[in-house]
Every structure is written in structure tokens, then in C-alpha cells.
Amino acid sequence: MGRIKSFIEAAGWPRIIIALFLLGLFVIAPFVEVRVDASISDTLVRFGMNGVMVLAMVPMVQAGCGLNFGLPLGIIAGLLGAVTSVELELTGILGVLAAMCIAIPIAVLFGWAYGLLLNRVKGGEMMIATYVGFSSVAFMCIMWLLLPYKSPSMVWGYAGTGLRTTISVDGYWIRAISDFLSFQYGKYFYFPTGMFLFFALLCFLMWLFMRTKIGTAMTTVGSNPDYARASGVNVDRMRTISVILSTVLGAVGIIVYEQSFGFIQLYMGPFTMAFPAVAAILIGGASVNKATILNVVIGTILFQGILTMTPSVINSIVQTDMSEVVRIVVSNGMILYALTRVVKVKSR
Amino acid sequence: MKYSLREQISHFLVQYAVPIIFVLLSIVAIPLSRFSTEYLVQEMVARLARDSFLVLSLLIPIMAGMGLNFGMVLGAMAGEIGLIFITDWNVMGVQGMLLAMIISTPLAILLGWMCGAILNKAKGREMVTSFILGFFMNGVYQLVVLYGFGNIIPIKNPALVLSRGFGIRNVTNLAGIRHCLDDLFSFNIMGITIPAATFLLIGAFCLFITWFSRTKLGQDMRAVGQDQDVAGSTGIPVERTRIISIVISTVLACYGQIIFLQNIGTMNTYNSHEQAGMFAIASLLVGGASVSRATIPNVFLGVILFHLMFVVSPMAGKYLIGEAQLGEFFRVFISYGVIAIALVLYSWRRHKERERARRSLRGAE
């Protein structure tokens, strides 16, 4: 009994409820004629698509910069890379790599500036991050109209200028990473091996990084800034590095997302993309100032599982699409829970 | 302490950076948009009547040191639920509006109390928490209005309900109460219609805020806003005071939304409230308010400047670059950018103060 209790305390009620809910959905699925294999495959694909963006939360949380609601900044860098890669008509794995190579320097630049900004507003990072994300997305809306891209598969046909809202990467680098060593089992089950390998590689690199000197210093800055300062760690520098890292991972993450999804979504597309990533890592057990790679993996599976399963299962039961509402309530409820809990722990 | 003229000027420039930028932008954009002065004045008068109340509802939590109350969308939701009911019952005119207010008041109080209680658990991050709470409650609102109405809560009027038999349509027509307050008594000055009743209400509300800030409760709120620990040690019930400030703000936001929608005449059932919060906060900040200090003149200046930009920018974009879309994106950028800048300026100042405090503490050791 005691062990169960301590497990519940460690995992937290919301997380357990969400896990049970997901389990319930999988149990019910066969009875309402939803294919379990197709659902699992969908969940896995979506896990791979979103994993890197969730991973992008880790460095900033660890360095004490809070949840990165400013993820759209990294996403914009990724979009710039993706769009440029399509403009250069690069295809296959080369196209994706080119997109990343272009995106990463931009993301470093964005992240550096963003990090400098966040160092000046310690304590108010999350709200500012949100609005920096929002306003940069809005600013890029203007830029997407004006930037001199020419590729006919990307610009509006009649005007000849201004990028389209959604750009298909079909014929360029659709599933270039996903299809590496991927396999199909039966009609419904598809396993994107390449995407998983890539995600695992990034997770491993992050794990390694967290164990380097810089990585541990960063964690110290997050968990105990006064101690870090006393032991001679440059707090602001560590924070900036974490923000840059987070932004770069956001950029890489969106490219992984796009190559699997098949489309580049511009304009208001990245506007709300930070929220599912934030919710996922929190569901995985992270708090506002502590996150591990395990949190990322668990959280992304749980969250994407729910997003995949609710539309199909709930729809079959009640004959109405409630997935939107479930998603809003679960993701924001989780963020809310994390925001209110952290203070309690502190004051104890 | 005396300041030199230069210091005073630089202080003024920093304090009013956002409004100054807006005035300059407007000076450039108004001639570009080719709108007539008369049109713009009429538009601004209408928008002042429509939006001021919503913006005013933000003042009290700022007084209590809780920052911008992004949770005001909860109040707006309560107001919308009241409006759905009176539309279903077909109660019209001012009576309908008053009835909607009465119905939604208990709901707004409940939501405000909940919001306040949650924010008490998230001291120091009130804004981001109330912001997320708004999104969360939006989900709950959808659950109730899209699935509960016409199902558990009976709705008779088929014009309101989706064709599937339950859930309210995306657009609710408020023809019954359209302009009911604005037209109660309005008059013309030089071809410009002035909805006097609405302005009277807004004026009364301004008086209320001024009066309120002088009451015991208002003074307590200021004290809590200055320093919670000090306020607590002088016997002010800090948590309770904070909850009350949020409740008042939520109820007022609810009335504000009803006034706003009686002017618009149609309601976007599922996102009117989101926009209400966003516009109100941006307007207040454009008027020169900060996260910790906002006055009534800030409200009116802000509404005028923000909406001037809002009306003018698409046309200015169209004539300048030949693309109305550009102006539209520009105003979106401005709306979010303003909030970002204001938040940054505020946090920056607070951060600096804290650094200074820490340094002086160390010096004293």
C-alpha cells in the first residue's frame, strides 16, 4: 500500500489519470471498431514527429529559464531552412540535411538574441517568451509575403510572389528521415524507423551534453543559482547557451515534423505549436524547473497517444468530435497544474 | 530629490515609449490610409464606447499587484453565456441586456473566485497562469456550450442550435439587443453620432474605480500590490484581498463583454472572448500603462491609439505596398509586439531593482 501511495505521489494524480485514460481508450478501441494496430502506428508516427520539439524544452527548463513558450522562434528558423531547401530544389535526405544546416545558424542567432533578452527579464521569462513567440510569428507573416522566394511550388500562382500558407514537400524530401529502414507490417502498421533513430540520437546527444562540464553547470544554474554564482559559473552565459540549444532543437524539430507530415505550414502555422510541446513534457513528469529525457519520451507518448486516440474512439462512442475540447482541456490543464504546483513545493 | 530636465525628458520617453511610437505610426499611416477625418472620428467614438469598459476592468488587479489579468476572458465567457440565454428566451432591448448581466453575474463571481484562488497558488507568475487559465477555461466553455447546451441545458430556439440538435452555432445573432444601450439616447454633433448612454455608464464606472481606490478595501489592495509580506504583517488578509480584486475584474469584464457585443450585434460564440482579452490588454498597454501601474487616462488614450492603428493599417498597407493583407499582418504583429515590449520593459525594471537591492544588501554585510 505504502509503495503505491509513494508512487502516486511521485507521479502526481493528473499524470496517472491521463495514463489511465489513454489505457482505457486503447482497451475500448477494439470494441468500437477502431483498429488498434493503426492507432498504435499513428501514435508512434506522431511521437516521432513531435519528440524533438518536446526535447527542445529540456535545456531551458534545466537552466531555470522556465518552459519555453518561445518555441515558435526556433520553429521559424526551421521554416526558413525548410523553405530555402525547397527553393534550392534539394531532394531526399540531402534536402533535409540542407534544411537543417541552413536552419541551425539562424536558430543560433535567434536563440542568442532571445537568450540575451531573457537574461534581462529574469522571473518573467514565460510570459515574455509567449509574446516574443507570438510577435515573431506575426512578424514572419509579413516576411513570408515579402521574402524573394521564387520556386513555383511555393509562391502564390497568380501573383508570383509571397509564399503559400502550406507548401507540400512531396517530391522534395517527404519522409526522407522517416523512411530510412522503415517497414510496413500488414496494411495498417507503419514504423518510421529512421525518425526514431534520429530522435534517439538527439536524445543521446542531449544526455551526453547534460553530463559534460557545461551541462552540469547549466543544471546547477537552474537548481541553485546562488550556489552556481558562488562557484564561479557565469549564470547568464549558461542561460544563453540553454536558450540557443532550445531554439536550435526547435528548428530541427519542426523540420523532422515537416518531413513526416509532408507539408510546411507558414504564417500562423507555428503560432500555437509551443503549447503541445510544453504540455507533453509536463505530462511526462517534468516540472517548471526540472526536466529529464525520460520525461520527454513518456510525455510525448502519452500526449500524442491521447491526441490520436480521442478523435477515433470518442467519436465512435458519442458520434461527435470532441477531440478538440479534450486536447485543449488536457494540455492547458496540465500546464496550469504545473504552474500552480511549483510554488507549493518552494514554500514548503 | 531634484531631477535635471534631461533626466525628466528621458524618464518621460521611457515611460511613454509605447504611446509615442503609436502616435508616430499613426501620423505616418493616417494620410496613407486615405480615410476621411470624419470617418475616423466616428469610428473612434464608436470604439471608445464599445471597448472602454472591457479595458477598465483590467485596472483593479493591477492595483492589487497581480499584473495584467489575462483571466478576464473568464468574465467575457460568463457574459456570453448570459447572452446565449436571453437570445434563446428572446428577451430584447435594454431589458435583455440587463437580464443577461444579472444571469451572468453569479457565474462571473464563481469563475473570478476560482481564478483568484488559483492565482494565489501561483504567486509571482500570476500573468502566465491566468493566461493559461484562459485557454483552459476556453476548453471548458466549449465543452459546455458546444456539447452541453441543447443537451443537458435546454435550448428552445432552433436558430441558435447546430443542425445536429445540440451545441450553439458558431455565430449567435444578437439582433434583439443590438445597439440597445447605444441607442437608448444618443445625439449628433457635426454628423458624428455619440452613444451618450454608453458613455454615461463608462463615466459612472470611472467614478466607481476612483471611489473604490479610496475605500478601505482599495487601500488594502494597494498595500498588497506594494508588498504582500508587509501588508500581511499589518493584518490585511492578503489572499482574500487578491481574490476580491480578481472577482471584481471578472464581473466587470463580463459586463464589458456584454456592452461590447450589444454594439457589435453578432457574437462569435467560440472566440469573441479570446479576442476581448487580447484587445483589451494591448489597448491598455498602448495607452502607456505598465504591468504595475495603470490609470483611467491610460485606458482612453490606449483605446483610441490602438484602434486608430487597427482601422488604418490595412488600408495603409494596401495603398503603400498594394497588399491589404500586409497591413493586416502588421496590426497583428503590433498587437502582440506591444504586449511583448511592455512585459519586457516591466520585467527589466523589476530585475534591475532586484539586482540593486541585492548589491546593497551585500554592501551592508
Next chain:
Amino acid sequence: MKRQYVIDALILAALVAFSIFLYHSGKGYTLIFDNRNITLGEKSYKAPEYVQVTLDGKGRPLEIMGGDRDIMTVMGKKHVLKVDILSDDEETVMATIERPFTVRYDGGNLLNIPAFLSGDADWNQRIELDIAPPKEEEPAQEAIPGAEKPK
């Protein structure tokens, strides 16, 4: 303490009473004035050629020819209806009948003028209004693109 409860209860009661008043005085009804020949039970009433209908002495009168009908939306149940019967040349008022009445049904009310003129109690009948659901039109409101709920 007890006193406070009593005061609260009184305020609440006053609010409820006020709400009920608002509901009744503000509730909208659709009135269809029907100037057609009608047979109610045994009796038949003939529609006058041309009438002017004024409600509560306000607004421009509705002008209804024989065999025609007109529609009006009103607030509240109690009204005074004034019907002027005009001569064929539509100039001289031949007779005026003014009487208070109470709207009988929620929603649509079919008010037969000839029956009203003769004082038949059944002049107010129920009518199903054929409300076409509104088109899902764009509201007259500026939308901030992307200001939707987070996905």
C-alpha cells in the same frame, strides 16, 4: 450576523423579482396582423378593405389591405391595439377601435383584425413561425488571425 442574512436574502429576492420583471417586459413576441376573412366556430367576419394598425400609440402605423397581413416584433405581453378603418379612397377614417390586449402565445401570434374588430375572443391564434436557421455568415467583427485557442 442574522441581520446580515436577512438583508442578503432581501437583496436576492429583489434581484430575482427584478429579473422576472425584466424577463416579462423584455420578452419579444412576433405578431402577425392578418386582415383576412375568417370563420371562427359559427361566426364569420369580413375583412375591411383597408386598415391602419397602431400599437401602443407609437411608431408609424402598419397599413394593411384586405386579404393581406403584416408582421411586427414587440416586447412584453400587454399592449393597446388601435385599428383605424379607412374608406376606400384611403383618406377618411370611418371607424376607430382601440382596446388593450395580452399576447397569448410564445413565439408566433396570428392576430385576426376582423375578429378583433367584432370583439371575438379567439382573434389571437398560435402560429408556427417558419424560422430558417441563419446562414453561417462571417460576423461583422475584426478577427485577429491566429488568435484562436492553442492547438
